[in-house]
Amino acid sequence: MTHRLAACILLALPPVALAQESDGSLSFRLVTQPESQAPPAEPAPIPPARLAFGTEGTQWLTFGAAVGRGFRESTDTNIHAAWSRFVADDIEFAAELDLWNFDQDGPNAYGISPAMVFRWHVITEGKWTFYTDAGIGLLIASDSVPDGGSNIDFMPRAGGGVTYGITGDTRLQFGLRWHHVSNARITGDESNPARDGPLIYFGIIHRF
Numbered sequence: 001m002t003h004r005l006a007a008c009i010l011l012a013l014p015p016v017a018l019a020q021e022s023d024g025s026l027s028f029r030l031v032t033q034p035e036s037q038a039p040p041a042e043p044a045p046i047p048p049a050r051l052a053f054g055t056e057g058t059q060w061l062t063f064g065a066a067v068g069r070g071f072r073e074s075t076d077t078n079i080h081a082a083w084s085r086f087v088a089d090d091i092e093f094a095a096e097l098d099l100w101n102f103d104q105d106g107p108n109a110y111g112i113s114p115a116m117v118f119r120w121h122v123i124t125e126g127k128w129t130f131y132t133d134a135g136i137g138l139l140i141a142s143d144s145v146p147d148g149g150s151n152i153d154f155m156p157r158a159g160g161g162v163t164y165g166i167t168g169d170t171r172l173q174f175g176l177r178w179h180h181v182s183n184a185r186i187t188g189d190e191s192n193p194a195r196d197g198p199l200i201y202f203g204i205i206h207r208f
Contacts, residue, residue: 050168053205054092054121054129059085062094064203068179070195074104074146076179080201082117083208090121090129098137106147113137113155127165134158139181146193150183163205173203 051058062082069075078101084094098113115137123130137155144151159177166172179199185192 050207052168053163053165053171054086054090054124056086056089059083059208060205061208062096062173062203062205064173064201066098066199066201068197068199070104070146070179070197072105072146072195074102074195074197076103076181076195076199077101078113080203082203084117084119090124092119092121092131093117094119094135096135096137100139100141102141102145104145104147107143109141109143109145109151111139111141111145111151113139115155115157117157121163129163130160131163132160133175133177145181146195149191149193150187152186153181153183156180157199159199161201169207171205173201173205175201177201 053060060083062084063080064082065077065079067075067077078098080096080098082094082096084092086092094117096115096117098115100111100113102109102111115135117133117135119131119133121129121131135157137157139145139153139155141151141153145153157177157179159175161173161175161177163171163173177199178196180194180196182194183192
């Protein structure tokens with residue numbers, strides 16, 4: 001019983017070691033355990049870089065407005081929204097929806113026009129891109145556009161413009177294009193007045 005009690009006391013005591021002092025005497029010292037070191041923290045993961053405008057696979061939304069002046073004393077204005085995707089570097093396909101107001105000789109009209117556009121950003125310099133584009137839209141209007149024509153027309157387009165990067169996700173767009181409205185003689189040669197003229201437009205482009 002005495003031996004067991006002594007063993008329990010020894011186990012309960014802190015660990016000690018016999019040490020020799022500088023004067024040659026012996027003494028007992030507590031044995032300290034080295035502090036455990038925490039494993040070094042792993043570096044925070046670096047987020048992937050955002051792909052630049054014009055990179056294949058990136059998608060963008062555009063909201064804008066336009067005004068065109070016909071050669072027959074007419075003014076056409078629109079607001080529009082477009083989704084676009086770069087199908088290759090600097091080659092962009094856009095699906096656009098336009099809401100139109102036609103201030104023209106004869107009854108004024110308003111309309112809606114879905115359109116598609118292919119755009120090639122020919123030059124990319126810093127925050128700027130310079131592009132050329134072409135496309136076509138289908139107009140459904142509340143009245144004949146132009147007056148004396150029909151309320152269903154085709155709207156081919158061709159032109160060019162620039163974009164300018166404000167931030168990595170937002171750009172400004174300015175462009176000029178040929179603006180054409182006609183029904184392609186779907187109601188006969190006698191009722192196919194056409195409208196041609198320049199159209200200027202601007203927009204805000206944002207990453208989708």
